[in-house]
Amino acid sequence: MNHPESLNTLVNQNSLSDLAAPLLQQIAEAWTALQTQQPLVHIITNGVANNYTANVLLAAGASPAMIDNPFEAESFAAIASAVSINLGMPTTEQMQAMQIAAQTAQRLDKPWVLDPVGYGPVLPWRSEMTQQLLQYTPSVIRGNASEISALAGNQVQSKGVDSTLDSAEIYQQAVPLLEHTACIAISGESDFILSKDLNAVIQINGGSHLQPKITASGCALGALIAAYCAVSPSVTAGTAAAHVHFAIAGKLAFEKAQAVGSFNVAFLDELFNLKADSIQQYADIQILPL
Secondary structure (H helix, E strand, O other), X not given: OOOHHHXXXXXXXXXXXXXXXXXXXXXXXXXXXXXXXXXXXXXXXXXXXXXXXXXXXXXXXXXXXXXXXXOOHHHHHHHOOEEEEEOOOOOHHHHHHHHHHHHXXXXXXXXXXXEXXXXXXXXXXXXXXXXXXHHHOOOEEEEEHHHHHHHOOOOOXXXXXXXXXXXXXXXXXXXXXXXXXXXXXXXXXXXEEEEOOOOEEEXXXXXXXXXXXXXXXXXXXXXXXXXXXXXXXXXXHHHHHXXXXXXXXXXXXXXXXXXXXXXXXXXXXXXXXXXXXXXXXXXXXXXXXX
């Protein structure tokens, strides 16, 4: 098995392109671990995303629990394998639960994912909360290009919670956020993962243009990242595994269904049907300098 320190050695000795093969092996191993361990993921997300996020995790092989009560957040985060926090439609009680769950995850050294939905000057209350959550050192920060760019301190013209930027154009802007996390994941036409461990960027291609037309697809991806990080020895490999799982499922689903409704069903099926050898066959990744 390739561990993070092995990959770091490769960074110093070989070209970045040589990292792809060991990373794919780690991704395949993470998929196998997900199926066998079925990690329990404590998810605090918005009402629109709850059902879809739970279904995605079940299809992929994880066990979701949507616990957003502040009186239960500490005890449940303590028994969960990972925590996923999504600021899509936060209530006052959810905000309290998020802080408790994040603090508990940090204290117990459990992986947790921060998804700063809608971050920016238009929604200052949730944006201030996002800044407060950063003190608990999320394992991964995941968002669309506009959210990540704004969180990194750039002026971004927002369009609600939808991205107005291209992930390929802004991933370098996200580098300062590595002060707060080990990994930054930016979703878009291609996904980009900034890894502090590798000192590199992983570009993941694939998927379908229909995926953004499915409500809560990004929210579900954040929760799946948490699930994979719970079973992977490397946060980078866990984050990449979730994105590769999504990208392959989206690609194969679109081959079967080109309309949004049928694609959605096919996508869940392909999440469920993924096998380890499919990762080697269909994964399309590139390693770029940070």
